[in-house]
Amino acid sequence: KQEVTQIPAALSVPEGENLVLNCSFTDSAIYNLQWFRQDPGKGLTSLLLIQSSQREQTSGRLNASLDKSSGRSTLYIAASQPGDSATYLCAGGASWGKLQFGAGTQVVVTP
Amino acid sequence: EAQVTQNPRYLITVTGKKLTVTCSQNMNHEYMSWYRQDPGLGLRQIYYSMNVEVTDKGDVPEGYKVSRKEKRNFPLILESPSPNQTSLYFCASSFSGLINYGYTFGSGTRLTVV
Numbered sequence: 161k162q163e164v165t166q167i168p169a170a171l172s173v174p175e176g177e178n179l180v181l182n183c184s185f186t187d188s189a190i191y192n193l194q195w196f197r198q199d200p201g202k203g204l205t206s207l208l209l210i211q212s213s214q215r216e217q218t219s220g221r222l223n224a225s226l227d228k229s230s231g232r233s234t235l236y237i238a239a240s241q242p243g244d245s246a247t248y249l250c251a252g253g254a255s256w257g258k259l260q261f262g263a264g265t266q267v268v269v270t271p
Numbered sequence: 272e273a274q275v276t277q278n279p280r281y282l283i284t285v286t287g288k289k290l291t292v293t294c295s296q297n298m299n300h301e302y303m304s305w306y307r308q309d310p311g312l313g314l315r316q317i318y319y320s321m322n323v324e325v326t327d328k329g330d331v332p333e334g335y336k337v338s339r340k341e342k343r344n345f346p347l348i349l350e351s352p353s354p355n356q357t358s359l360y361f362c363a364s365s366f367s368g369l370i371n372y373g374y375t376f377g378s379g380t381r382l383t384v385v
Contacts, residue, residue, distance in 0.1 A: 194373055203361060203378040249314070251374075257302065257321055258329065259363075259374065263313040 162187045164252055166262035174270050179237035181265045183250035186231060193233045193252040195224050198264070204249065208235070240269045273298045277362050277377035284352055284384055292347045292380050294362030300375075302365040303345035304329070305337065307358040308379075314361065320345055352384040 163186040173179060183193070192211045196204040208217045210226040210233065217224050221238040233252075237244055247264040275296045284290050296303065304319035306329075316329030320339040334356055336348040345364075349356060360380045366372040 192373075196376075201379075201381075204363075204376040206373050206375065209373040251314075257304075257319045257327060258316060259304070260316075261306075261314040263311070 162190070162252060162258070162260040164250060164260045164262040166248075166250060166265050168265060169263065170266040170268075172268040172270065173240055175240060175242060177240055177269075179235075179240050179244065179267060179269075181235040181237075181248050181250075181267070183233040183235070183252075183262055184231050185233070185252045185260075187252075188228050188231055190228060190252045193224075193226050193250060194259075195222075195233075195235050196249045196251065198247045198249060200247075207248075240267075242269050242271050245269050273375070275362055275364050275375050275377040277360075277380050280378065280380060282380060282382050284382070286353055286384055287351050290349050290352060290382075292349075292360060292362075292382070294345045294347065294377060295343050296345075296364040296375070297343065298364060298366075298375065299342065300364040300366050301342070302367055303339065304363045304365075304374075305335070305345070305347050306361045306363065307331065307356075308361060309358050317347070317360075352382075354384050356382065357384050358382060 194209045195207040208224040223236045226233045247266045249264045251261045253259045305317040306314045308314045318337040320326045362377040363374045365374045
């Protein structure tokens with residue numbers, strides 16, 4: 161069974177700093193890895209999807225990398241803003257139909 | 272607008288009273304899935320469906336039932352809810368369960384069983 165771990169569990173940074181969120185997974189036979197954002201009491205919003213054949217994806221200030229050999233993915237958020245405050249979840253799947261989530265990193269960006 | 276719609280958003284019920292949470296998607300997705308989210312445990316998969324009439328258990332299926340009679344709908348049924356099923360529930364869909372495609376999530380259903 162795929163195990164997904166996110167470190168740190170919580171992170172607080174001043175506005176303008178770059179954010180680095182880590183995600184590790186146990187099964188290197190991963191199909192893809194997806195990063196989500198969740199605001200309190202809300203649903204999940206997809207941020208970036210990295211296919212297993214890719215090494216990174218970028219969208220605006222967000223960049224996510226995937227290293228299957230080491231079982232790691234990293235989400236970078238450049239020049240953080242208070243609106244980036246949320247919980248960030250990574251999810252990966254190595255079995256047909258099954259998606260495993262990490263517990264998330266709660267981010268607070270202070271003005 | 273492409274979306275996954277869950278109803279209701281909030282539900283308070285009593286132990287043992289059967290309930291159904293509906294999920295509908297308008298993207299012609301083959302794959303649909305249910306998750307529950309609990310503090311400290313993250314999201315855990317309850318059931319998933321690869322296509323119409325094809326369903327399978329996730330990691331925490333006990334106490335839940337699902338059906339997939341139409342491609343767009345995937346209801347979650349709690350035949351006899353118990354307080355330990357109090358949770359935040361999410362429905363998700365994807366073009367294919369091959370997981371080479373991203374997932375779209377509904378807004379969630381917060382269920383309280385008293």
